[in-house]
Amino acid sequence: MDLGLGNRTFVVTGASSGVGLATASALLAEGAHVAACARDADRLDAALAGVPRADGALLYTAACDVLDSDAVATFIEGATHALGGVDGVVNNAGRSLLARLADTSDEQWRDELDLKVFSVLHTVRAALPWLRRSDSPAVVNINAILAKQPETELAATSAARAALLNLSSTLATEYAPDGIRVNSVCLGLIDTGQWRLRYEQSGSPLSWQEWSAELARDRGIPLGRLGTAEEVAHPVLMLLSPRASYITGTSVDVGGGIARYV
Template sequence: MYDLSGRVAIVTGGSSGIGLATVRGFLAAGAAVGLCGRDAGRLQHALAQLRGEFPHARVHGQACDVLDPVQVGAFAQACEAALGPADILVNNAGQARMSTFASTRDEDWLAELNLKFFSIIHPTRAFQPQLERSAAAAIVCVNSLLAIQPEPHMVATSAARAGVHSLVRSLATEFAPLGIRVNGILLGLVDSGQWRRRYEAREERGVSWDDWTAELARAKHIPLGRLGHPDEPARAIFFLASPLSSYTTGSHIDVSGGHNRHA
């Protein structure tokens, strides 16, 4: 793994799932890490785990709603005070909305577009002055394969994800002269709390998690035949955030198990 000693990484949505796996990867590489999440209890639980696993690491955690620019600004200031200026920003907050065009109300469209765009816009604005002072600045945005392969039952999320895909390209062009690289990853189906809840609500009570997810992968035509593990997209994020990808900006890495049919 690339040595990130002396670097400061920030991860939004860092208290669980892909975000937490990403935090662990940065800490294992020697970076100091600031993470945030909306759920204060979950965040404290994650911090306790991290401090047990990495007792000598520099970690700052803070409850923060990335849709609130005041909270995000306070988080950015606190991270700099505790850890120093950021070198890496991972924009990871977000969730999916199941709806068709017919069932999506105007307020649902507005909520989805607001979440997908401003969960990137607010942290990027808040941390940009710090990133501009870094010799190896990078922003990584966690996006979905829906950006280029929309699903009819996720119409609002698919449209918003496509907008984020374009936003990454635009930011990469604008930020390149500032010395900040901007890239993204495109997620397929990855083991998450959402899928675990669907598994717990299943009708076939005798089906194991492995069998249930294998059948899901078959139904979704995923060539690798399984869901992804959180540490797999985390490794792609690490690559894009580190100098391992120093000549890469405006790009996206597909992390979908081969589910992408339009690359």
């Protein structure tokens, strides 16, 4: 099926690795134009240097701190100058704070809430005039299943993720009259750099495959493994596509079946 993404322009934040990189790569393969940002410009350019592109697909990259509203506005301005507009935004910049309630400082709470909420607000606000000009505008916020079933070891991150899920619903309602669709993709355990780092820091004698399979069993993932960044990118592209024109205000879980909530 042709997703209708060719010659459309999409902003992807946090695009130097993991889900952001996989999403930017998949969009370029579909013939879309991509404006990608990350804090480290050299790492971003190196990550995207060898990515295959369909004929005509254009790429614009820039360093950008999504917590700096002026920097985000400058990034969007540069992207629209280079690529002609914005049809969709993928808000992917983020991280997890592994800390229980008693071990989380007030500053860490504020940092988590700032990153999860303001990174999205800054980017959507800057792109909004261009999204309103598109004939099929869409926003996809990369979130986590933690937003629906918090974990005590990720106290601040769980709460911040829930705030983002709530905000995404508000954005969907607020911008529906403009035809702008806003949806969330909520992740379970995905094989990204964060989990690889935790594996290396664990000092485990197990191989990565054994360690990650044991982790999946411990977390009760029915499919018995971690997901891949590419397995996240495909649902993101579907939600960005004009083919999903009647889907807004919802969330899609990509977590191998892990869901204790009803």
